[in-house]
Every structure is written in C-alpha cells, then in structure tokens.
Amino acid sequence: MPELSPHIRNASANQIREITQSAWAQPNSIVLSIGEPGFPTPPHILEAAAATLGRDETGYTPNAGIMPLRAAFAERAGRQNSVQIAPGRAFVTSGAQQGLHLAMSMLLDAGDEILIPNPGYPTFAMTARLLHAAPVEYPLYPEHDFQPRIEDIEALITPRTRVLLLNSPSNPLGAVFSADLVADLVQLARRRDLWIISDECYEAFTYDVPHVSPLAYDGAGAGSDEPADGGERVIVSVTLSKTYGLTGLRIGALITPAGLETQMSTVMESIVSCVASPSQYAALAALTGPQDYVSEAAEHYRANRDAAAAVLDAKGIPYLKAQGAFYLWADVSHASEGDVRAWARKFLAGQGVAVAPGTAFGSIGEGWIRIALCGSREELVTGLGRLPDRAGPAAPSDLIAPSAR
Numbered sequence: 001m002p003e004l005s006p007h008i009r010n011a012s013a014n015q016i017r018e019i020t021q022s023a024w025a026q027p028n029s030i031v032l033s034i035g036e037p038g039f040p041t042p043p044h045i046l047e048a049a050a051a052t053l054g055r056d057e058t059g060y061t062p063n064a065g066i067m068p069l070r071a072a073f074a075e076r077a078g079r080q081n082s083v084q085i086a087p088g089r090a091f092v093t094s095g096a097q098q099g100l101h102l103a104m105s106m107l108l109d110a111g112d113e114i115l116i117p118n119p120g121y122p123t124f125a126m127t128a129r130l131l132h133a134a135p136v137e138y139p140l141y142p143e144h145d146f147q148p149r150i151e152d153i154e155a156l157i158t159p160r161t162r163v164l165l166l167n168s169p170s171n172p173l174g175a176v177f178s179a180d181l182v183a184d185l186v187q188l189a190r191r192r193d194l195w196i197i198s199d200e201c202y203e204a205f206t207y208d209v210p211h212v213s214p215l216a217y218d219g220a221g222a223g224s225d226e227p228a229d230g231g232e233r234v235i236v237s238v239t240l241s242k243t244y245g246l247t248g249l250r251i252g253a254l255i256t257p258a259g260l261e262t263q264m265s266t267v268m269e270s271i272v273s274c275v276a277s278p279s280q281y282a283a284l285a286a287l288t289g290p291q292d293y294v295s296e297a298a299e300h301y302r303a304n305r306d307a308a309a310a311v312l313d314a315k316g317i318p319y320l321k322a323q324g325a326f327y328l329w330a331d332v333s334h335a336s337e338g339d340v341r342a343w344a345r346k347f348l349a350g351q352g353v354a355v356a357p358g359t360a361f362g363s364i365g366e367g368w369i370r371i372a373l374c375g376s377r378e379e380l381v382t383g384l385g386r387l388p389d390r391a392g393p394a395a396p397s398d399l400i401a402p403s404a405r
Contacts, residue, residue: 007129014122015360019344023354030383031375033354035171035326037245038375039300042293045244048285049278057281061274063265065092065253069280072287073253077236080203081216085255091264092275092283095250096201096239101127103235103254105267107163107195108133114163114197115156117148118362119329121171121199136161139364146173146320146329150184154192163195164188166214169202169324172361172370174305176324179212186217189233196234202325204243204294207302209323215255232257242326244286244293249279301326304373307381316390326373329358333367335388340367353383 003009016033023029052058064070071087078085093099100123108114110132116124118137125135138153140146153164166185168177177185189196196214203211218234239252256264268274305321308328312319319330336343344357356372358365373380 015341016356019354023348030353030379032372032383033356035372035374039245044289045282045285049282052278052281057277061277063268063274066280069284072284077255081213088261089256089258091254093252093254094272094275096237096252099237099252099254102271103197104131112162113160114165116165119172119365120361122360124165146175150188157192163197165197167199171325172327173329174322174325174327176206176209182212182214183217186214198236200236201239201242205298205301206324240283240286249282251279251283301373304377304380307377308384311381311384328371330369332369334390336367351386353386
C-alpha cells in the first residue's frame, strides 16, 4: 500500500497505553497507570441519556451543541471565575482531547510553535504534530516544585510562537497553580501576544487550595485592580470525563473569547459535526442536577492520596504531594537505573502492578512514575507496597510536598 504521512509514521508510542494494555493482558494485575474513575454513574445522568434515546432524539444537533448545555457550561465557568460568560462562548466537544485538537486547529498553522509543559500530558505534543505545528517544551523542575517559571517560558518564545498551553491541576503532577502565578502567565501572554489554551480537565478536584483559571484574569483589567472585561486570548478546555466519571460518553466543552462563533462552528463541522445527543443530555443532567458524585469523589481521591503518601513515606520514596487531580508523582530513581520505562515493564512483569513511567510525560519525568489514585484503596495500598524501598536516608534535595518544606 502507499506510505502513510511521515508525521504519522514517526509518531511516538503512548507509554501510558503501552503499560496499561500490558497490564490488562496480565491476569490479576493491579492497574495504577490510568485515570479511570471507578464510581457508578449517578442514575439521573443515565436516565437523561436513556430518555434521549426513548424519544428518538438521535438527529443532528447544532455544531456548537444544544443551547441549554452551552448555557450550563458557560454558567459553571463564569461562576467559578467570577466573570460573565455568554452561552455563545461555550462549544460542546467530544471530550477534552477533541477540544484540544479543535483549539489548536483554530490557532496554529504549519510551522507555528506551541509551548507545552515538560512533564505534561503526552497528547499535547501529539496533537500539535498532527497539525504540523512544533511543540516546544517549557521545563517544570523538581527543585521548583514542578511549577512553571516566567523566565523559563519567556526564554523559549520566538517569532513563530503562537500559543502557551497551561495545565492546572496538572496531569501527571497533581500540581496546582497559585492565583499570582496564573495572573503572571496571563500577563506574559498579553505582553508577548500569545494565545493561551488552558487544559482544566481536573478543575473539580483540588485539595486545600483553590483552582484558578486564566479566565479570571483574561481582559484589560488583568493584573490590576480593575475587573477583567471578558475573554481576549484564553481558550479553556473542560470535560465531564473526570468530574462525573463519564469517560466513555466523550463530552466536554471549550470556553472561548467572544466573536469566534462563526469560525468555531465551521471548524467543528469539519472535525466532529456535532456531539452525540444522548451524551449532551447526560451532560446537561450532570451539570444541573445533584452534585453528590463530585464531592464524594473528591473525598475518595483525597483519602487515597493520603493513604498512598503513607506507604511512600514508610518506604522512603520522595513524591510531590498532590494538591489537585487524582495522581501522585513519585521518584523511583533509586530503582529505575536511568530507564524508568523499562523499569515499569519489569515491575509489572515481576510484581503485577502497572504504573505510568514518567518519561511518558517528557524527559524531566525520567526516574519518576505517575500513580493513579482513583481506584480501590485496597489495591492502591497493596500495589504501592510492592515498590522497592529506598535504602538510606532521603537526601536534602528530595522533593516531598511543598507544604512540608
């Protein structure tokens, strides 16, 4: 057959899927490598999807989604960020990943550069390359608590840089940006005339710190005592996959600056046409109905984080205490011998436990692993109990939680 496009032939394997699929094929494995919420879907959400099928509402919807759902997404984002967001600025997407692809499609030409975090979610780079754009990694270093620094980002900006991608709460790190840092990042984007794409998949899950979106600082008033005046350069990607455990319904939204309605609908027509109507009505029920699922899930993830931390403490393994999302980022460099991807495969084969190797998220992840906290506490504690102990006392430079320093 004819050859595939070079940018497809040269695509890197997703190391998260690689280790997870191996675990699924290995009987009785403990899978801590993938972020799949394990709670039953609330009945009112299932009933809303079933009712859509029952009334045979299976035709096309508007490209941007049904208006009640757009209004619900806009109301939630506005309420969280103390800004007014018109429903016409919310566009329903087939999950956050399709939303990121759509946003990048709107903003990037071939050869343009997008700044992405290292460590960061692997599809940030994969999606940019699919669009023939160039992902440029800005570093998140352990010695800076895996927080971005303005000077590191600004040093990477060139005339070809178009977009700064942010992710807080972070997957894989569980790190959360402070309000001051978010304001500074928005000011940087304004100063250097960049778009911001903010991936906020885990906005519902933070622990003892608030989630702060760049939306709160987007507009002429950002960085001053004046109120923000609406969107200018920030596009936010949200999803219900994690918030309500609807990973298979593929439902999310982009919150965009005003004035992009025509262009967004045109691009959506060419990428997804419209999202399945049962998923949209399920999402509407999730956003407007009882919120018990979210609060109960958050408490489960917090308790799992603390249980996992206790195991790692007992083993002397350094980690970043998660302030958000449902992952723990742990340092196994004492055992991985400079190749954490190979070590993760050996750990699965020998101990029956799958963790995501840190190199799945970038070069700075070498020696680290991402541990998913969203499943059973018993399996989590059992699986982490099989990690090799770290011999000797922890070095002064070892990262534990910022609050413990």
